[in-house]
Amino acid sequence: MSPRIRLGVVAVLVAVTAFLGSAQPASAHGFSSVVYVDVTGGDDGRLRTKLELEYDLFVVSAADAGHDDALFRAGTAAFEAGDAKAQAAALDAHRKAAVGYVRDRFSVTSQGTGCVPAQSGDFTMGRRQGVPYADLLLDWTCPKRGVDHEVRSGLFPDAETYVTGTRTIVTYDVDGRTGSAALDAAHPVFSTHQAWYERFREFFRLGTEHLLTGTDHLLFLLALIAGSRRLREVVLAATSFTLAHSVTLMLAALGLVDVPSAVVEPVIALSIAVVAGWHLWRLWRHGGRATDLEAAGGGHFGLDRAGWTRLGVVFCFGLVHGLGFAGALGIDSAFSWTLLWSLLVFNVGIEAVQLTLIALVFPVLVLLRHRAPAAGLRATGVISAGVFVMGLVWFLQRILAD
Template sequence: MPHTTVRPAARNGALIAITILLGAGWFAPAASAHGFSSVVYASVAPGEQSGRVRAELQLEYDLLVVSAADTQHTDQLFRDGTAAFEDQDATAQASALTTHLPTVQAYVDERFRISADGAPCPAQVVGPITMSIREGVPYAGLVLDADCARPSDAHEITSTLFADSEGFVTGTTTILTYDLDLHSGSAALTAQQPSFSTAQSVGQRFWEFFQLGAEHLLGGLDHILFLLALIVGSRRLREVIYAASAFTLAHSVTFILAATHTASLPPEFVEPTIAASIAVVGAWHLFRVRKDPLAAPELASRTTWGLDRAGRLRLAVVFIFGLVHGMGFASALGIDEPWSWTLLWSLLVFNLGIEVVQIGIIAITFPLLALLRRRAPRWGGWVSILIASGVVLAGAIWFVQRILG
């Protein structure tokens, strides 16, 4: 076999690549698509009697069990509730919560509050506790009857359910729908903005959804890696603009359809497919540079829209995967109020927050990478390979994890 001389730059680059890939292999299994977060669904409306408010809550069953048991120091609820959870028996789950209703009531009282003109409205759980499945997760349904003593023109709802301080999840969001005080619409309650008043302006409510969308993309490592794969795989600015536009158009369409319950796909399909899309788009770049990985990328012969056949095919693949990513974005919002104009505007503002962050990432990352490719083509090639390789590895590991459940 002929002797091959390894250049120092290539050797150093290979060592860096190995180090990054090992790091990605170490951290990727522990990484989550959107973090260990939870979504609470709440709706409030006038009660049957004057001065009363009816609130309906949908809470993740297992979180409700462990949080209530932990904060109220009740071991029996934990034992009974987890046994019913492991058996996947909805009847037993509802029975466990009903048996320990005082404990559940005490926890909800601390974390979900309704007030009128600054005065608290004591609330009681009424009616049977129901069970349902949301995004493949069991949810417990509780109905609260809040006594506000007298009618009011403005009510305030505060939710700190499943707070970060409990140590079980981070970043819990309460999606609130309301039809109260002659106002109707939706709002997002987070740890940073835990309260909502029916007296708030439309601008304040939409700003909350804008922030929620921006935070959702920043907290969704899988979506960020997908975007990075698009950036490193784009040779010219027009390519990344086309790819980002196709991704935006696709996920916007399915985001709205899924969030308004017009179309849906099971999470068992959506989450693994999102992971696969990350690996595929990252591998696409590695395939393109396989002949000479250190050569400066050049634009191939251009035809339609300045893209060759491979570029157009990549665009179609990005669009298809973008449709599935839209389902992933919509999983953050599951409001049971299809085709409400107020809801649709809230969803569009949520999506706008996603897009602003996406544009920001492109505006920062692509020029830096383009500058490196121009000034130091070989190092620019290595950096692109390192990023694409890390993306492929993370996507592949997530795909296996999500398939295995």
């Protein structure tokens, strides 16, 4: 083996080993939260916002910010008892701290001038992904009506140390415009007069960031790359994966599918192990011929029987990963059609990252297989073995955690 090829093998293995060593052991999505906001035109030209906030997180954050130990005790007891009426009553009894927390971190402005919020009605309770959410209605009086409005959200920031990477998903029907937006710490503000491409750009970015920070989805893609024999095979597999998770993400957003994360997360981990194990099994069975196409192959898209079978397996697992994406975004009830278009752009962002990673990694493996076939097989074998072990470990952790 030439020094250049040997260096390539080492570089691939070191990069993969470092990545696996830094992977989080349990959920790829981390301990985060999603806030939901619906903005509509209210009475007398006012704006109305309906905020949905994860209840237990809201209680802890509001109690801490307002130095209200009584809210923490009452809210925690109601949460542990699973009593929705008691949960709402705890927030109502301590509305100064609860509403004050939101007013300090969520705002609406009209051409740069702040709008004044007032709570409408009492707190109510709902559920998302099986988790209690508190609903808060705020009516905003703005000095200038019928003009551009800006919404800013800094709810549940990383600095509080309770969660990381909180996102606020906003839908709006105001100022004669409808749309949706995804806010986070890096992009906390949006305008109701934003252009359609600005809105879609936010969800495209959200999709790219979600895949890049979702360790288990990255490992699934890495297993696909390592086990693919031809470029078209890995591209078709990645695209099949995207189409599949688009289906279930859309079904979840329409409120037609709701599968508990206790089922989804272990299956996602198992899918990683299965796809990586598939290549290990081919290496064990075929040895140096593991990357060969079947003699009778060459059907549609140039895939043989093994390629089509693998594509079907990837598609089925992609359906489950779509439920994982929906869970990470907290989507389990019907949304507006406007947001559905944004979610499609979210999926385009995921696909763009997948194809970029394939373009970066797969040519290196092809070069190794061409110049030094044995070294190329060893490299993909080591990668697949590492991913296989990680997938099994996560599967056991998620099963035992439930």
